[in-house]
Amino acid sequence: MAAELESFHEMPRVITFLSSLLQRVAESNDVNRRFEPHKISVFHGLTRPTISIQSYLERIFKYANCSPSCFIVAYVYLDRFAQRQPLLPINSHNIHRLLITSVMVAAKFMDDMYYNNAYYAKIGGISIREMNFLEVDFLFGLSFHLNVTPISFHTYSSNLQREMILLQPPLNFGRSLKLHYCFSEDESTHQKQLAV
Template identity: 35%
Template structure:
């Protein structure tokens, strides 16, 4: 049965927002997991193995224990596109998604909200050490060149696109048939190509709103020694306590 959602993303129930975002990320991961992993494509966000928690449950856990705002959840999609544009070989996969999410929530909450949690809490909720989260946070900020801001119009566009492309088609936005999904203003901080359009449900792009065909493809870059060593480590059986794996916590924080 179709579920009606308000036109304004700020008025959407937070669990519905989580369902929409998780659906998009799961489809991105399913597509990107088919892309061969190259040494030069390894980043700080790569885990040794895929975490044993779904993206949906992971997002719900973050919402439950950090009281994250909907704008911070939605801006994660914008950050994915920005980092994919700056790091052409980066893909959101089952090895990178969870660590990317907790780093994004940590950064966006500090940059966009009046109140936010400590890194120790974000780390505990995210299933990684505080030291590792600190490293991810620095890497995240440097990669996006500290450009945390995103216009409300662009967030609205992401939201409408999430509803329109949901895999089950169970959601629809009130009045969306007669309303624009939001345009990118000329004075915004957004670096997306205005000519790009949201993907259709059948599309399988590496990114969400950016046209992936417009992204640079620097595949000739040679891997660093560190990347080659990390890639070799990924080929070995995982240790009992992998340093880069997202752990889950059963106890309440």
């Protein structure tokens, strides 16, 4: 019991913030978008996983040994993916596969040392073949737009913290995740538009 409490306190706040936000996004899309046309993809599971989003993220953090910044970058990737793939809303049937894939891609892009796809497949509880398919689909879904500027990173991080601190109700997710801000491709102008 003491070891569990100790490991809980070592968990970065970003895991708690991100899991809470993604839980609300998935539940909202489960209800509000259930009658809209959806595209079935490799991310879609036939049933909802029994492990919670919080526990799944904690598992990824514990075993992947990637930097906490990878979770912010994964969050940026999830937002980009949702915006570029409006027929694949984030929901309870795909969030776990999207998470393991986005964190793996973020670790490969951000960290100097990272594990291979077979290791991430074990962490995620999926086969290596499925992990490979998920990675390819995710990269194409992002149009290989992986770079995250310091401005984007700071803004997503700040807004994630602000959302959790203020306990704001979930945003209207419309046709994409639209968690916080949509950035123009030229972020050097420092312009941002609220995505509502």
